[in-house]
Amino acid sequence: MRIAIATPLRRCFDYLPPIGCNLSQIQPGVRVKIPFNHREEIGILLETVSQSEVPIEKLKTVIEIIDDNPLIPKEIFKLCQWAADYYHHSIGDVLFTAIPGLLRKGKFWTKAIHSSTPVDNSVPILLNTEQQHALDTINKTHQFRVFLLDGITGSGKTEVYLQAIHEKLQQQKQVLVLVPEIGLTPQTIQRFRERFSDGVIALHSGLTEKQRLHAWMLAQSNETKIIIGTRSAIFSPFANLGLIIVDEEHDLSFKQQEGFRYHARDLAVMRAHTNNIPIILGSATPALETLHNAQQQRYQHLILSERAGNAQLPEIQILDICKQPIEEGLSSPLLTEMKRHLEAGDQVMLFLNRRGFSPVLMCHACGWAATCKRCDARMTLHQQPKRLHCHHCDTRTPVPMKCGACGDKELITIGLGTERLETVLEKHFPQYAIARIDRDSTQRKGSMEKLLNSIQSGEKQILIGTQMLAKGHHFPNVTLVAIVDADGGFFSSDFRALERMGQLLLQVSGRAGRVEKKGKVIIQTHHPDHPLLHQLLHENYKTFAETLLQEREQAKLPPFTFFALFRAEALKADKAIAFLEKIKSIADSMGSSVNLLGPIPAIMPKRAGRSRMQLLMQSQQRPVLQSFLKLLLPEVEKLSLKQRVRWSLDVDPVEMF
Numbered sequence: 052m053r054i055a056i057a058t059p060l061r062r063c064f065d066y067l068p069p070i071g072c073n074l075s076q077i078q079p080g081v082r083v084k085i086p087f088n089h090r091e092e093i094g095i096l097l098e099t100v101s102q103s104e105v106p107i108e109k110l111k112t113v114i115e116i117i118d119d120n121p122l123i124p125k126e127i128f129k130l131c132q133w134a135a136d137y138y139h140h141s142i143g144d145v146l147f148t149a150i151p152g153l154l155r156k157g158k159f160w161t162k163a164i165h166s167s168t169p170v171d172n173s174v175p176i177l178l179n180t181e182q183q184h185a186l187d188t189i190n191k192t193h194q195f196r197v198f199l200l201d202g203i204t205g206s207g208k209t210e211v212y213l214q215a216i217h218e219k220l221q222q223q224k225q226v227l228v229l230v231p232e233i234g235l236t237p238q239t240i241q242r243f244r245e246r247f248s249d250g251v252i253a254l255h256s257g258l259t260e261k262q263r264l265h266a267w268m269l270a271q272s273n274e275t276k277i278i279i280g281t282r283s284a285i286f287s288p289f290a291n292l293g294l295i296i297v298d299e300e301h302d303l304s305f306k307q308q309e310g311f312r313y314h315a316r317d318l319a320v321m322r323a324h325t326n327n328i329p330i331i332l333g334s335a336t337p338a339l340e341t342l343h344n345a346q347q348q349r350y351q352h353l354i355l356s357e358r359a360g361n362a363q364l365p366e367i368q369i370l371d372i373c374k375q376p377i378e379e380g381l382s383s384p385l386l387t388e389m390k391r392h393l394e395a396g397d398q399v400m401l402f403l404n405r406r407g408f409s410p411v412l413m414c415h416a417c418g419w420a421a422t423c424k425r426c427d428a429r430m431t432l433h434q435q436p437k438r439l440h441c442h443h444c445d446t447r448t449p450v451p452m453k454c455g456a457c458g459d460k461e462l463i464t465i466g467l468g469t470e471r472l473e474t475v476l477e478k479h480f481p482q483y484a485i486a487r488i489d490r491d492s493t494q495r496k497g498s499m500e501k502l503l504n505s506i507q508s509g510e511k512q513i514l515i516g517t518q519m520l521a522k523g524h525h526f527p528n529v530t531l532v533a534i535v536d537a538d539g540g541f542f543s544s545d546f547r548a549l550e551r552m553g554q555l556l557l558q559v560s561g562r563a564g565r566v567e568k569k570g571k572v573i574i575q576t577h578h579p580d581h582p583l584l585h586q587l588l589h590e591n592y593k594t595f596a597e598t599l600l601q602e603r604e605q606a607k608l609p610p611f612t613f614f615a616l617f618r619a620e621a622l623k624a625d626k627a628i629a630f631l632e633k634i635k636s637i638a639d640s641m642g643s644s645v646n647l648l649g650p651i652p653a654i655m656p657k658r659a660g661r662s663r664m665q666l667l668m669q670s671q672q673r674p675v676l677q678s679f680l681k682l683l684l685p686e687v688e689k690l691s692l693k694q695r696v697r698w699s700l701d702v703d704p705v706e707m708f
């Protein structure tokens with residue numbers, strides 16, 4: 052019996068079947084209990100084989116077969132096998148990622164009982180022409196097809212999803228909806244619940260292991276019709292799946308950044324393909340990869356070009372802050388505009404993608420700045436509570452009383468974080484209440500919901516937030532949105548930085564004027580004439596994306612080429628370098644057309660006390676890269692050097708550090 056267990060090792064393990072068991076009745080996907088390294092482990096049966104490379108006298112025997120029927124349904128099993136193959140990851144780790152925690156521990160499961168029926172409360176809104184066209188196209192598709200629902204913010208994409216789901220429910224089918232981060236968008240869940248009552252199950256991090264298992268079983272037994280969840284929900288079993296929706300498909304959180312580094316959007320497309328059902332990828336700012344697929348006619352492009360209902364797009368003003376008097380990050384035209392909107396009884400939202408009080412604590416005498424001892428990074432000053440905090444390795448230290456170099460006592464803060472912005476605004480607008488939304492202010496369970504409610508109810512008039520505010524929120528009374536500092540994206544060494552900046556700017560701007568009142572967006576920048584900024588704001592995302600795609604093509608970057616990234620980290624840089632050099636020399640000896648770049652230091656060369664290096668592999672053709680990695684990985688697994696480093700392989704990396 053060939054068995055997978057939860058280990059990063061890229062291999063399976065052979066065992067003899069328990070005595071007296073009838074092999075013909077045992078199907079792949081059942082769990083087994085096995086002896087492993089003097090312990091008992093839970094494994095999953097991959098296949099029964101008659102031959103093994105291990106001599107028969109050395110084979111151990113399975114202790115027990117846990118399930119009568121496969122725990123992992125065939126389609127999930129297939130998806131996992133595909134993913135393990137494509138991401139070159141351990142099949143055991145992939146399978147154990149796919150099942151709920153309790154089942155990993157070998158718990159038995161019984162059929163779920165679900166007392167309520169799925170109810171459809173649809174009083175659907177009358178769709179506009181573009182929405183109707185999109186819906187009709189989706190509804191008449193009953194086999195595999197990928198739709199890119201490319202609709203500007205507030206164009207009614209969610210309404211199209213809801214009505215497409217309604218249609219599937221009529222046909223007794225189930226629907227899977229993937230969203231970026233549920234905790235951030237309770238409103239979206241609420242909208243689904245209002246429409247479909249308790250036919251909806253939301254899979255989020257707040258669930259207990261028991262609830263998670265229950266949801267898993269309800270979907271598998273066709274008792275729940277709609278599952279909404281974050282990336283790992285892609286592994287939910289369904290009895291009769293009819294449609295997959297990936298909302299905000301461009302969002303980075305769909306990519307798992309550690310361990311099994313899969314992209315849930317890409318797996319979703321694969322799953323739709325396997326099940327032969329339609330899939331909708333929705334976004335106002337599609338990823339360049341997705342747009343490229345649409346241009347190549349692999350995906351069908353459905354466009355919503357106008358805001359739904361009576362809402363209009365906001366007026367956008369690029370505010371040149373070069374040489375302007377700026378008080379703690381805020382120019383006087385911005386303050387004036389804020390005052391005007393607040394006095395009219397409307398809400399104002401300020402976006403600043405930097406939490407804490409100030410990103411730099413510096414000595415006024417010698418220019419020394421507080422840095423993290425474990426990372427190549429500065430410590431951020433926080434005031435609530437008072438501390439220095441490294442946002443990369445989470446090190447926290449007391450705020451020093453004097454300079455770490457010259458001992459001078461005059462330490463000054465440089466730069467603006469959300470905490471500081473809050474303090475500044477309290478001074479300027481003492482009569483208005485402020486809600487600050489960032490990772491610090493939303494740590495406690497339920498605090499995000501509370502803050503969002505205080506905004507909905509009008510109790511708070513000024514909103515400050517990081518990118519958490521950009522994700523799909525609907526604040527009807529926000530008429531002014533200000534982007535305090537738009538310049539970050541111009542200076543990053545990641546080739547995707549401009550794409551990200553554009554997406555973020557449009558998503559944030561999209562929070563303004565979502566109902567009848569016309570909105571306004573102010574963007575403070577030192578680069579008012581940057582051509583890309585102009586394209587983005589005065590033309591549209593399509594032109595902006597088109598320009599970036601042309602640049603990518605010329606520079607031979609994704610989506611025109613394909614990347615895989617080996618990362619290695621060690622306490623000493625030379626260990627990581629030696630390991631990657633070794634991989635490189637093996638790769639060179641294979642004589643493939645795959646390009647190798649590196650080893651080079653990562654964008655942040657030191658993090659959490661470890662030196663970080665990388666080796667990039669690039670090919671014009673995906674299959675070439677894939678078969679190359681397939682040959683290479685077994686050789687890498689054999690290297691004794693690998694014991695001395697932490698290493699990983701990232702296929703289609705979305706972040707380069």
Ligand code: ADP
Nearest residue numbers: 176177178179204205206207208209210359360
């Ligand atoms: P998106 O998901 O594209 O941001 P939503 O579906 O949230 O857009 O729609 C934005 C707002 O417009 C919501 O309040 C929604 O109820 C409303 N809306 C959507 N479609 C229509 C329509 N056809 N007529 C009137 N209002 C609509």
Ligand code: ZN
Nearest residue numbers: 414417454457
């Ligand atoms: Zn000093």
Ligand code: ZN
Nearest residue numbers: 423426441444
């Ligand atoms: Zn650090």
